[in-house]
Amino acid sequence: MTGDSNREGIRGMANPRRYGIERFAYILMRITGLGLLAYFVAHIYETSAILRGRAGWDEVLAMTQTVEGHIVLTLVIGMCVFHTVNGIRLMIVQGGIMTGKPGRADYPYTPRSQNARNKIAIYSAIVLAAVAMMYGLTVMFGEL
Amino acid sequence: MRESTIIRIHYATALASVAFVALHVMIRVTQGFADSLEFENVVANYQFLPYAGILEVILVLLSIHGFNGLRVVLLEIRQGRMYERGVTVACIVMMVAVIAYGSRTIFAMNMGAF
Numbered sequence: 001m002t003g004d005s006n007r008e009g010i011r012g013m014a015n016p017r018r019y020g021i022e023r024f025a026y027i028l029m030r031i032t033g034l035g036l037l038a039y040f041v042a043h044i045y046e047t048s049a050i051l052r053g054r055a056g057w058d059e060v061l062a063m064t065q066t067v068e069g070h071i072v073l074t075l076v077i078g079m080c081v082f083h084t085v086n087g088i089r090l091m092i093v094q095g096g097i098m099t100g101k102p103g104r105a106d107y108p109y110t111p112r113s114q115n116a117r118n119k120i121a122i123y124s125a126i127v128l129a130a131v132a133m134m135y136g137l138t139v140m141f142g143e144l
Numbered sequence: 145m146r147e148s149t150i151i152r153i154h155y156a157t158a159l160a161s162v163a164f165v166a167l168h169v170m171i172r173v174t175q176g177f178a179d180s181l182e183f184e185n186v187v188a189n190y191q192f193l194p195y196a197g198i199l200e201v202i203l204v205l206l207s208i209h210g211f212n213g214l215r216v217v218l219l220e221i222r223q224g225r226m227y228e229r230g231v232t233v234a235c236i237v238m239m240v241a242v243i244a245y246g247s248r249t250i251f252a253m254n255m256g257a258f
Binding site: 030033034036037040041044045047048050051053054057058061065080084087091139140 | 158178206207
């Protein structure tokens, strides 16, 4: 068996059970960021339809006010909330808050910065995103 | 520009975006989500100067934050002098293009396209 056969590639890198919730948050931060950028550009294009008058606007609106459109918007809400809450956590951590006191590097070399407070903040971001998505679903599907 | 300055701009645009986008979403929800998207309401929103100003600010803030974020993600994947310069230039060009395209809608509607 060669060393390469053990390589799992991106799947191995993204495995949250191997590197913990911090790695999962790192990957999710990038995925949500790229997703939100894609939505932002699409939203700019979508809203420009108003320059084509009522017909153009109603055409685009009809496209977004479908079950699929609402599901996409729900995902955008979830991505937005996670990206915001986790982003604020990262700013706080980079400011030196929530990182814990420096200590001697003893086996098993658990970084002090990857502490319970950070884990709770990451899980909170995920829970808040789920709650916001449920609220979004209620608002949008309540008006279908 | 130094990366330390860029990351400060990245964080500043993030925090400002959160405030302005929250305002934008609140305006939509308080008007009633479906009603706020009616043609007349959207035209009226664009013609109300303070709201048009908020939209323009959001457009600029999110474009800077979003395309710098894309640049950071792309630079994490691969490094190299030419690659890094190419990614930076491409992101700046895309950012300017999105701001110009979005501003065209806001300005045209605010100045009475309808």
